[in-house]
Amino acid sequence: MPPHPLLGAEAVDALEPYLEEVGTVFHAFREQDSGCVSYGVAVGDEQWFVKGATEPEATVSLRRAVKVHAAVQHPMIVPLQHSFDIAGGLALVYPWVDGTVLYHPTVSRHGGRTAPDSPMVRFRRLPVPVILQALDQILDAHLAVEQAGLVAVDFYDGCLLYDFDCDRMMLCDLDEYRPGPFILEADRLPGSRRFMAPEEFIKGSTIDIRTTVFELGRALRLLLDAGDEEQEWRGSPSQLAVIESATAGDPAHRFASVKALTHAWRGASRTSG
Ligand SMILES: Nc1ncnc2c1ncn2[C@@H]1O[C@H](COP(=O)(O)OP(=O)(O)OP(=O)(O)O)[C@@H](O)[C@H]1O
Ligand SMILES: [Mg+2]
Known part of the structure; x- marks a missing residue:
């Protein structure tokens, strides 16, 4: 053959x-x-x-x-x-994976997360349990990333390929992920500012799993909100408290691992309040 x-x-x-x-x-x-x-x-x-x-x-x-x-x-x-x-x-x-990336910037067009027919708006209208399941899938995949000794770089909503027909989240374009920790030799890392941790903009800083924790915290924050301005939180106060720790400016104040973040998130998602 x-x-x-x-x-x-x-x-x-x-x-x-x-x-x-x-x-x-x-x-x-x-x-x-x-x-x-x-x-x-x-x-x-x-x-x-x-x-x-x-x-x-x-x-x-x-x-x-x-x-x-x-x-x-x-x-x-x-x-x-x-x-x-x-x-x-x-x-x-x-x-080939059926689905739609939640955000698809191109050379000639950025923005558009709020356009009424955009995938992000459609995703944000899904019932909360369906969103929580998708978020859990993102966290679960990053448990494997952590286990492999990699850290996330350039993770954003353009990596989230969602199939609205069967409510399945897949991750694509993990091209910039790399073994960590590492020292940032350039002025900044590639990525979307909405997801990036402060240290990703500081030459000489350490990029490690706490940077990944921050990026995941941003994904949780942005995807479980009814709007794009972070004014319409759909989750509970305890879930929001988990996100606040995950996205602390000082990496030392964040969860020390994706595992710890996931544990806290799942705990907060089980209880109401
Ligand atoms: N396995 C796949 N099956 C179907 N479509 C896919 C698949 N992987 C990616 N895509 C689609 O192709 C688009 C481009 O893929 P990808 O993000 O990997 O390219 P890129 O060149 O790195 O883009 P960017 O500059 O936005 O990071 C994605 O936005 C998504 O819509
Ligand atoms: Mg890319």
């Missing part, structure tokens, strides 16, 4: 012509801030998500992703199936 055109690929020239040759490109993401171009590709009755980079910085990020997926697997993390060289870069092959 000939090798699978995607899972068996080792090196190809230009990615898009190759994908057109071996399958049907049914979607292209050309406008991403990362500089990567990604495709939804049908090969026979299979559907794949293929992400390609040819610029050096974007390629470094995809090489990081290969290491991330080698270190951590979880049912809620879209699994990397294969990677292959393309001229000047790298391509990653994932299964």
Whole structure:
């Protein structure tokens, strides 16, 4: 049998012509801030998500992703199936996952979390128990991230791929996650300011699992609110108290681990008040 055109690929020239040759490109993401171009590709009755980079910085990020997926697997993390060289870069092959990212900025358009038809607005209208289940899935995946010795970088609502038909949360684009702790050598890390901890903007600071705790706390805060201004909290005061600890400015005042955060969150979510 000939090798699978995607899972068996080792090196190809230009990615898009190759994908057109071996399958049907049914979607292209050309406008991403990362500089990567990604495709939804049908090969026979299979559907794949293929992400390609040819610029050096974007390629470094995809090489990081290969290491991330080698270190951590979880049912809620879209699994990397294969990677292959393309001229000047790298391509990653994932299964295509049905769903909608809760936030999808592009080079030409940021914002839009409050547009009435946006996925974020739709998500925020779901019943609280359904949201709590999705939040629990995010925490659970990050327990695995923590176990693998990784810390979250560039985690935001653009990583949250939600299937409204079956209420399933999947995490994609964990390309910037890396082994931690580490010292920040640049002026800042990549990411969305709404999710980022203060230390991510300070050159020389330590980025560790407490940074991940902060980012997760921000996700809990933003997703369990009816609006985008953090004025319409839908949870309980005790859940809010957990978030306040998770997002303390001083890392020393946060939970020391994702495990501790998850334990506290689950405890607060079991009791009312
Ligand atoms: N496995 C998948 N199946 C289907 N769609 C996916 C999958 N992974 C990602 N997507 C979609 O593709 C979009 C781009 O993917 P991704 O976020 O990995 O690209 P990126 O180049 O890193 O973008 P950004 O610059 O916004 O970080 C996502 O917003 C999501 O809509
Ligand atoms: Mg990205």
